Amino acid sequence: MTDTSAKSSAALENASGAKRVNVALGDRSYDIHIASGLLSLAGGLIKPILKQQRVFIVTDENVAKVHLGTLKAGLATQNIEAFEVVLPAGEATKCFAVLESTIDQLMAQGADRNDVVIALGGGVIGDLTGLVAGLLKRGMRFVQVPTTLLAQVDSSVGGKTAINSKIGKNLVGLFNQPEMVIADQDVLQTLPVRELRAGLAEVIKYGLIDDLSFFEYIELNAEKLNAASPEALAEAVRVSCESKARIVSEDETERGKRALLNLGHTFAHALERANGFGPALLHGEAVGCGMAMAMRYSQALGLCSGQEADRAEKGILALGLETDVRKLAGGPYEANALLEHMMHDKKAEQGKLTLILAKGIGQSYIEKQVDVEHLLAFLKTETAV
Ligand SMILES: NC(=O)c1ccc[n+]([C@@H]2O[C@H](COP(=O)([O-])OP(=O)(O)OC[C@H]3O[C@@H](n4cnc5c(N)ncnc54)[C@H](O)[C@@H]3O)[C@@H](O)[C@H]2O)c1
Numbered sequence: 530m531t532d533t534s535a536k537s538s539a540a541l542e543n544a545s546g547a548k549r550v551n552v553a554l555g556d557r558s559y560d561i562h563i564a565s566g567l568l569s570l571a572g573g574l575i576k577p578i579l580k581q582q583r584v585f586i587v588t589d590e591n592v593a594k595v596h597l598g599t600l601k602a603g604l605a606t607q608n609i610e611a612f613e614v615v616l617p618a619g620e621a622t623k624c625f626a627v628l629e630s631t632i633d634q635l636m637a638q639g640a641d642r643n644d645v646v647i648a649l650g651g652g653v654i655g656d657l658t659g660l661v662a663g664l665l666k667r668g669m670r671f672v673q674v675p676t677t678l679l680a681q682v683d684s685s686v687g688g689k690t691a692i693n694s695k696i697g698k699n700l701v702g703l704f705n706q707p708e709m710v711i712a713d714q715d716v717l718q719t720l721p722v723r724e725l726r727a728g729l730a731e732v733i734k735y736g737l738i739d740d741l742s743f744f745e746y747i748e749l750n751a752e753k754l755n756a757a758s759p760e761a762l763a764e765a766v767r768v769s770c771e772s773k774a775r776i777v778s779e780d781e782t783e784r785g786k787r788a789l790l791n792l793g794h795t796f797a798h799a800l801e802r803a804n805g806f807g808p809a810l811l812h813g814e815a816v817g818c819g820m821a822m823a824m825r826y827s828q829a830l831g832l833c834s835g836q837e838a839d840r841a842e843k844g845i846l847a848l849g850l851e852t853d854v855r856k857l858a859g860g861p862y863e864a865n866a867l868l869e870h871m872m873h874d875k876k877a878e879q880g881k882l883t884l885i886l887a888k889g890i891g892q893s894y895i896e897k898q899v900d901v902e903h904l905l906a907f908l909k910t911e912t913a914v
Pocket residue numbers: 589590591592595596618619620623650651652653654656676677678679680683684685686687688689690699716717719720721724727728731811812813
């Protein structure tokens with residue numbers, strides 16, 4: 530270890546409230562580093578995995594303005610040269626055209642198999658860059674540097690990478706695990722409030738899936754979370770990452786249990802698709818509503834009590850998210866169209882839908898016997914004006 534990287538590692542050890550969560554996947558295991566000030570220390574964290582002293586950063590226009598300089602300075606302390614590809618911000622970037630142009634730009638910059646790509650941004654950049662890294666020259670290594678709450682608690686962890694197709698959400702992708710995740714808590718302070726709330730939807734998801742006490746923590750701390758309290762957010766990131774790491778370690782490629790992480794998502798992805806993946810409806814906003822729909826559908830099936838479904842909905846509302854499909858941004862939504870989009874869900878097998886339903890808060894389970902006629906009737910009540 531050189532003097533400078535020894536200093537960086539030491540600084541990391543001392544970084545205030547630093548937490549490390551391991552994603553245990555045998556020889557593809559990796560750490561999620563969670564602390565303040567990590568962009569400045571990124572050089573020390575990344576240097577040990579580099580074969581050549583350079584990296585290729587993929588980011589978006591918004592993130593480039595506020596955080597790219599700090600990351601590059603952090604890399605420069607370790608004499609790591611940084612090339613950059615700056616993409617348009619937003620969900621529309623997860624498409625074939627941007628996949629191609631990102632690959633072209635990286636090749637024009639001379640990226641080779643020994644290089645490491647860094648995804649600096651939210652879930653859009655992470656999902657696209659992870660896919661690019663998996664495809665380019667049959668696979669380059671990549672590091673996730675998530676800058677949204679949603680990306681820190683969910684998308685940067687677990688190796689799902691994808692773009693959208695005209696037919697549906699995330700339909701073209703790979704399981705491709707990163708080398709590490711660097712979750713700098715300071716970057717969350719520049720997030721627009723709408724993006725913060727979208728991230729909180731994926732946070733409360735972990736409580737609803739299998740952790741009643743985390744759900745209670747969120748109920749008690751909703752105000753602090755909404756106000757982007759650094760302490761409350763750091764705790765939410767730690768618990769969420771531990772939860773996701775545990776599930777991913779048990780079922781990396783979603784043969785079973787990992788599908789629980791899809792709570793609310795079959796509804797959410799249909800809503801996003803109905804919107805043409807436009808900016809009117811964010812993924813997290815769709816997930817907030819989709820989870821409330823899953824709870825209401827569980828109630829309609831007699832699986833869960835009205836009290837539990839109401840409590841779940843109140844928890845989601847307290848995070849500033851919409852739970853009523855009729856009031857959801859980007860509407861109006863139409864039941865038949867939603868069902869058609871739902872049928873393209875990746876969990877569907879031989880024309881049969883799988884949904885994540887719940888017997889109560891923290892008691893989600895995978896339901897493979899979904900009656901499509903009954904579901905359509907439910908969607909009609911949900912969307913009726
Ligand atoms: N792979 C997975 O497991 C997984 C999990 C959840 C979600 N996702 C995907 O993630 C995507 C959503 O990610 P997202 O919510 O992070 O959206 P995003 O990547 O579009 O980022 C949200 C917005 O915030 C801006 N931004 C990012 N960081 C910022 C910062 N620190 N300060 C100011 N602005 C900042 C971005 O430029 C963008 O405009 C969806 O495509 C979803 O499907 C994937």
